[in-house]
Amino acid sequence: MSTNPEAGSGTDPGPSPVLSVRDLRVRIGQSSILQGVGFDVAPTGTTALLGRNGVGKTTTVRAVLGLLPEGGEVTGGTVRLDGADVTGHRTHTVVRRGVGYVPEDRGVFGSLTVAENLALAERGSGPHHYDLVHDLFPELKTRRGQRAGTLSGGQQQMVALARALLNDNRLVIVDEPTKGLAPRVVTEVAEVLRRAAERVPVLLVEQNLAVVRRLARDAVVLDAGRTVHTGDAAALLTDRELTTSLLGVGRHERPGQAGGQPGEQSGEQSGEQGQREHATKETTP
Amino acid sequence: MTTSPASPAAAPSSSGERPASTATGPAGTTGPAARSARRWRGLLAPAAVLAALALLPYSALEIPVLLDGPVNSPGSLQLLALCLVFGGLALGYDLMFGRTGLLSFGHALYVAGGAYGTQLAMTELGLGLFPAIGLALAGGTAAAVLLGAVSLRGLALGGIGFAMVTLAFAQAGSIWVQRNPGGLTGGEEGLPLHTDGVPAALVGVENTANVYWLALAYLALTAAVVWTAVARPVGRVWQGIRDNEQRVSVLGYDPFRHKLGVFVLASALGVLGGALHLLVTAGATPRSSTPEFTLTLLVMVVLGGSGTRWGPLIGGVLFTFLDQRLAVLASSDLVHGLPGALRAPLSEPMVILGTLFVIAVYAAPGGIASIRRSLTWRRGEETR
Amino acid sequence: MSTLVLLTLTGLGLGALYFLIASGLALIFGLMDVLNFAHGAFLTVSAYAAWRTAETVGGTGGLALAVLVGTATGALLAIVVELVLIRRLYGRPREQILVTVGLSLAIPALVQAVWGADSRPFPVPDALSGTVSVLGAQVPVSRFVLIAVALAVLAAVTLFLSRTRYGLIVRAGVEDRAMVTALGIDVTRAFTLVFAIGGALAGLAGVLGGLYFGSLSPHQGTSLLVFAFVVVVIGGMGSIPGVALSALAVGLVQQYANYYVDGYGDFAVVVLLAAVVLARPAPRLAGGVA
Numbered sequence: 001m002s003t004n005p006e007a008g009s010g011t012d013p014g015p016s017p018v019l020s021v022r023d024l025r026v027r028i029g030q031s032s033i034l035q036g037v038g039f040d041v042a043p044t045g046t047t048a049l050l051g052r053n054g055v056g057k058t059t060t061v062r063a064v065l066g067l068l069p070e071g072g073e074v075t076g077g078t079v080r081l082d083g084a085d086v087t088g089h090r091t092h093t094v095v096r097r098g099v100g101y102v103p104e105d106r107g108v109f110g111s112l113t114v115a116e117n118l119a120l121a122e123r124g125s126g127p128h129h130y131d132l133v134h135d136l137f138p139e140l141k142t143r144r145g146q147r148a149g150t151l152s153g154g155q156q157q158m159v160a161l162a163r164a165l166l167n168d169n170r171l172v173i174v175d176e177p178t179k180g181l182a183p184r185v186v187t188e189v190a191e192v193l194r195r196a197a198e199r200v201p202v203l204l205v206e207q208n209l210a211v212v213r214r215l216a217r218d219a220v221v222l223d224a225g226r227t228v229h230t231g232d233a234a235a236l237l238t239d240r241e242l243t244t245s246l247l248g249v250g251r252h253e254r255p256g257q258a259g260g261q262p263g264e265q266s267g268e269q270s271g272e273q274g275q276r277e278h279a280t281k282e283t284t285p
Numbered sequence: 286m287t288t289s290p291a292s293p294a295a296a297p298s299s300s301g302e303r304p305a306s307t308a309t310g311p312a313g314t315t316g317p318a319a320r321s322a323r324r325w326r327g328l329l330a331p332a333a334v335l336a337a338l339a340l341l342p343y344s345a346l347e348i349p350v351l352l353d354g355p356v357n358s359p360g361s362l363q364l365l366a367l368c369l370v371f372g373g374l375a376l377g378y379d380l381m382f383g384r385t386g387l388l389s390f391g392h393a394l395y396v397a398g399g400a401y402g403t404q405l406a407m408t409e410l411g412l413g414l415f416p417a418i419g420l421a422l423a424g425g426t427a428a429a430v431l432l433g434a435v436s437l438r439g440l441a442l443g444g445i446g447f448a449m450v451t452l453a454f455a456q457a458g459s460i461w462v463q464r465n466p467g468g469l470t471g472g473e474e475g476l477p478l479h480t481d482g483v484p485a486a487l488v489g490v491e492n493t494a495n496v497y498w499l500a501l502a503y504l505a506l507t508a509a510v511v512w513t514a515v516a517r518p519v520g521r522v523w524q525g526i527r528d529n530e531q532r533v534s535v536l537g538y539d540p541f542r543h544k545l546g547v548f549v550l551a552s553a554l555g556v557l558g559g560a561l562h563l564l565v566t567a568g569a570t571p572r573s574s575t576p577e578f579t580l581t582l583l584v585m586v587v588l589g590g591s592g593t594r595w596g597p598l599i600g601g602v603l604f605t606f607l608d609q610r611l612a613v614l615a616s617s618d619l620v621h622g623l624p625g626a627l628r629a630p631l632s633e634p635m636v637i638l639g640t641l642f643v644i645a646v647y648a649a650p651g652g653i654a655s656i657r658r659s660l661t662w663r664r665g666e667e668t669r
Numbered sequence: 670m671s672t673l674v675l676l677t678l679t680g681l682g683l684g685a686l687y688f689l690i691a692s693g694l695a696l697i698f699g700l701m702d703v704l705n706f707a708h709g710a711f712l713t714v715s716a717y718a719a720w721r722t723a724e725t726v727g728g729t730g731g732l733a734l735a736v737l738v739g740t741a742t743g744a745l746l747a748i749v750v751e752l753v754l755i756r757r758l759y760g761r762p763r764e765q766i767l768v769t770v771g772l773s774l775a776i777p778a779l780v781q782a783v784w785g786a787d788s789r790p791f792p793v794p795d796a797l798s799g800t801v802s803v804l805g806a807q808v809p810v811s812r813f814v815l816i817a818v819a820l821a822v823l824a825a826v827t828l829f830l831s832r833t834r835y836g837l838i839v840r841a842g843v844e845d846r847a848m849v850t851a852l853g854i855d856v857t858r859a860f861t862l863v864f865a866i867g868g869a870l871a872g873l874a875g876v877l878g879g880l881y882f883g884s885l886s887p888h889q890g891t892s893l894l895v896f897a898f899v900v901v902v903i904g905g906m907g908s909i910p911g912v913a914l915s916a917l918a919v920g921l922v923q924q925y926a927n928y929y930v931d932g933y934g935d936f937a938v939v940v941l942l943a944a945v946v947l948a949r950p951a952p953r954l955a956g957g958v959a
Contacts, residue, residue: 067850438946635777
């Protein structure tokens with residue numbers, strides 16, 4: 001993965017987004033789940049997709065990947081990956097353009113061994129970054145012959161992340177990676193995601209705001225199937241009024257409480273905020 | 286899983302009532318007067334069809350190609366009576382398949398149970414026809430409660446588990462019938478109708494019209510039961526189970542009891558249909574016990590349009606009619622004179638009907654009933 | 670004792686036949702959620718193709734060629750059905766089942782129209798028509814052929830599943846098909862492959878069924894299919910070792926009960942099925958067709 005020379009420069013106009021979603025509308029069965037979701041994922045760093053439960057975060061991710069459940073369909077809008085329209089394309093063709101995906105339930109194949117889970121994720125002729133994966137998750141090397149179904153939740157999450165980082169990807173989408181994990185494991189996962197984001201842009205769906213604060217540079221907030229806010233993540237999370245109204249968080253934790261160190265990222269943010277606020281207007285019809 | 290791609294229209298109308306927005310124009314005639322008017326109109330069509338069918342034995346109309354003799358000839362009436370019986374059987378089967386989403390491959394067990402049970406109750410116990418039917422109905426219902434409960438446990442393996450367990454039970458019944466245990470079932474030959482137990486008015490070629498009317502009464506009864514049941518709250522629970530079982534249990538209904546209920550009701554209607562099949566064909570045939578028999582019921586329902594008011598009925602009637610007429614065509618000189626490549630498929634009705642069915646799954650996924658509906662739906666959409 | 674030996678080996682032969690049919694069904698169902706009712710039709714058509722070949726060529730060589738022709742016929746038929754019919758209905762398992770139901774009615778009827786409804790004798794070459802004496806029992810050679818073939822198929826399928834990339838895809842797809850596509854894998858190719866394997870095994874079963882029963886008829890495939898379904902349900906859908914064990918159990922139970930309980934082997938199988946279904950623990954996720 002080549003690092004983008006413009007990374008973090010924040011010049012205007014910014015580098016073209018790796019993922020660009022415009023006015024996405026999705027219906028599942030009779031109900032409209034998404035009614036106009038739009039945002040960009042910058043070619044570097046982590047973009048967090050936020051919102052209360054049931055506002056359509058996972059549906060957005062699945063619609064991008066063409067993975068909607070039975071009876072679900074994209075009824076409008078576009079999804080562009082590196083500028084190419086992939087709206088409604090079949091999942092494997094979207095993924096082959098360079099997307100790593102870690103689903104909400106981790107999607108680890110329990111009856112397959114760790115090594116088999118990784119082998120299955122090998123895409124094309126490579127290169128396959130086993131060195132990176134084993135560096136990030138030394139445990140997976142020792143447990144390579146173990147059935148993934150017998151691993152702990154945290155270890156399974158490692159397998160899922162390892163699969164997404166094995167290939168050269170243009171984008172990695174991670175859906176609620178810390179859900180149901182012990183606090184210590186949450187910190188570990190967050191650290192892995194931080195290191196991953198140095199190599200490849202990450203779209204992160206996350207409820208744990210401490211993790212978001214630590215990782216995300218940009219934030220997109222959904223409510224009732226629409227984008228209601230896009231902008232700088234740190235700015236959003238320090239604005240108590242916004243977090244209360246958008247995320248339903250009454251009293252959010254003090255900075256630094258659960259391993260979150262927002263300070264280390266805020267430096268590279270300045271100057272981009274105005275541009276990203278502007279994006280909000282674009283996406284609302 | 287919905288049974289029709291036109292689900293916005295299909296789901297509400299399957300309960301017999303059309304949502305106002307699709308049935309009426311923008312004027313919005315949704316008041317109570319309009320609703321009761323619609324209910325009357327809802328009764329009008331079945332009453333007219335029933336009256337027309339009831340009068341058929343008085344018609345001496347000749348319909349060349351479709352029928353060999355005039356409508357009121359015994360041959361034609363027997364064919365029509367068979368069509369009506371299958372119309373009723375398909376309608377009853379659709380209670381499970383189309384209305385509740387239960388895919389049973391064992392319905393033949395109850396149909397054969399009705400035919401053989403009625404016959405055996407007459408021959409072995411010396412009962413008259415109607416007490417014999419009553420006994421078969423009671424026995425069949427009890428069996429349905431027991432076997433239904435076991436089969437529904439098969440749902441633990443997904444919908445397929447239920448399908449497979451019902452199939453296995455039916456297969457056991459079919460093998461039992463064909464084994465001819467103790468000379469009871471007549472084996473491959475089946476049993477000729479025991480006419481001693483049957484009232485004289487239902488025996489003989491000259492009384493075919495009476496048998497026809499009885500078949501019509503069975504169809505009317507089945508339609509009344511099915512249409513009434515699905516319009517009641519219990520029908521909405523069935524529909525809920527079909528669409529989303531979890532939501533139903535969250536609402537406090539016991540899905541198992543409702544599924545068992547619909548299984549038993551459909552099986553009872555199947556037993557009655559089996560008794561009628563015995564009367565109309567003047568015998569019990571092992572074919573009515575085979576898995577293929579259930580598959581043809583499934584084909585009828587899907588061809589007509591599962592989960593709809595008239596679809597299964599029309600499907601059952603048309604399929605049976607085609608099956609019978611194609612069989613006649615197959616043995617005709619016309620087909621025998623054809624070259625081999627054409628003669629072979631035409632000499633077996635099931636080749637044509639099976640192929641037709643496969644095509645229909647693609648061309649008209651909602652069945653015959655959906656073709657009409659998709660037309661009205663499109664028109665309705667313009668007014669939105 | 671000799672009766673028990675004969676019954677056991679006959680039951681194993683029958684179980685071998687069930688395994689050949691059921692393993693394909695289980696793979697197809699496990700991976701694609703398609704309950705393939707046309708599987709019996711694949712078997713029937715292959716059996717007739719093999720019968721024509723064996724009749725024409727004759728002898729042991731004829732049988733060997735018949736095995737090839739039958740297997741190829743089954744595979745080819747399955748591939749055509751998957752590519753032309755099943756593929757268009759991807760994501761609509763109910764319609765897929767309905768299409769196979771239509772085929773299961775039409776194809777045997779067509780076979781019946783061409784070759785007649787009566788069963789035909791299947792030419793068994795002299796080398797296989799004899800018996801072997803095992804512990805005092807005279808066991809037909811064909812039983813051993815069936816058992817050997819089934820063991821070889823079991824080994825081959827196991828190797829395919831555990832050692833090849835497509836086997837890996839199939840095993841993962843049985844567990845979570847959507848996730849396989851989310852790793853960038855075109856799972857529809859695995860569908861065609863699995864259908865072809867299932868069809869080939871059904872074709873092989875058609876030829877061996879001809880040997881086992883010594884005859885073939887248009888509806889032979891359909892009636893074998895019902896028991897293969899039972900085997901799949903008992904064995905757990907999508908698990909090859911489970912299917913192998915279950916095929917063994919069903920074949921043996923059927924033979925023993927047929928002899929010791931006076932021809933009630935088929936009932937014993939259904940009772941076994943009901944017992945397994947009732948004993949099965951709490952419902953898994955109710956998905957699929959209902």
